Amino acid sequence: MSVLLDPFAVAFVQRALLGGALVAVVCAVVGTWVVLRGMAFLGEAMAHGMLPGIAIATLTGFPPVAGAAVSAAAMSVGVGALQRRGRLSADTSIGLLFVASLSLGVIVISASRSFATDASAILFGDILAIERGDLVLLALAAAVTLLVAAAGHRSFVALAVDPRQAQLLGLRPRLAHILLVGLVTLAVVSAYQAVGSLLVVGMLLGPAVAAGAWTRRIVPTMALAALIGTAAVAVGLVLSWHLGTAAGATVAFTAICSGAVSTGIRALTRPTRPALDERTA
Template identity: 80%
Template sequence: MSLLLDPFSVAFVQRALLGGALVAIICGIVGTWVVLRGMAFLGEAMAHGMLPGVAVATLTGFPPMAGAALSAAVMSVGVGALQRRGRLSADTSIGLLFVASLSLGVIVISASRSFATDASAILFGEILAIGTGDLAALAAALVVTVVVATLGHRSFVALTVDPRQAQLLGLRPRAAHFVLVALVTLAVVSAYQAVGSLLVVGMLLGPAVAAGRWTRRIVPTMVLAAAIGTVSVAVGLLLSWHLATAAGATVAFTAICSGAVSTGLHAFVAAVRRRVAPVSVIPNTPERTA
């Protein structure tokens, strides 16, 4: 057991575990709403929408996280503008900007001949390179996520159940949707360094789907998703260490696998319960005679 856990005695792995846990909690909270609202495509688009900003920031010497945040913000505003003024459906607007952002990011990367290493980090993350400053930024992002999710909980629930009823109750569903999109943006940007732009949706969806098999209440689902995500980070780091695989990709793959494991385990528990459940026996009674 000590040999198995030896990686966590190394300082940079400890920082990766702490940073990954902070990302898992953020994604557990936001990912629950992503699953409930069917916003997975938006999350994927946000993740790829960061690519141009990160590429430009890296080439010009600015912090990549700042470029990621700016690019994702432009993406979210663009989706809203296309829906309102272009009268396009949500998936069409997201699809157009998704491809445009991804293409622009690839163009920027291809224009530089010394971008191979940075491109790998952008796409697949550098969780083992998380530093003290990154931990502070992730902690601040977690605080913002918890505060916004708590204050907007009632509006988010009403928006999910019935937007028209939410409007009648004065809960401003449009504003609630905008805030929810902002939370998705914050989660995607926060998870960017850990698992990269290509794999961030795995952290958003995997633990939330896994948690949803065991509870139907929103807050318990968030808590369980955060716990499952944290365990996925720890398991992913261990597998990466012992198998010599890419840490970010291994963590993301483990998070996705948690959904499949949870579904299988839930089905097994349900089958066992059905087997051991008491069967009501109707006593034999004499036939009634006229």
């Protein structure tokens, strides 16, 4: 038992667990909608789209999270602009900005004298470096996510089921989509320090997929995903502590494994159960 509890006797691991749990809540709520609406590519693009802002902020001495927020917001606005004013599909627009942002980020990082150190921190995060101030920001992000998700739940459901019907019902599907993209942006920025820009999608998708294997309803899926995500953080931190591996990467890998294991077990017990992206509220 002490093998499991020993790491959490250290203050910075306690902060990492609490911060990771808050990230798990944000990613559970947003990740459920990402899986339901097939927005995984957008989430991946947002995560990589943060790279230029993070790199510039790191090299100029500004808070990396601020750079991540600005860059991710610019990415979301850029995707929307290309879709509205051009003839490009959503995937094409996202793909173009995805590669452009990733390339620009690598160019900026490579200009740094401490290239390897900066790249490691930016790409893979450092959950063990979470401070009290970071916990306050993560708690605020979780509160905003829960409030927006609760207020927009009906519109989000209608958008997922039938956007045209949502428009007829006066549920403003375009606004709902904008809010949902905003939540994805908030989630990837919140999860950045915990798992880095490359591994954010692991926290966003893994627990949501795992929870979706056990319940058909949206809100219970979110709640279960939050529990699974928190458990993944705890298990990842323990494994990292004893194996000497990178904490953020271990947490992200554990989160993805939770999805694979849950889906596999459920397929063996009830192979005809519908996937999360085939469900409604």
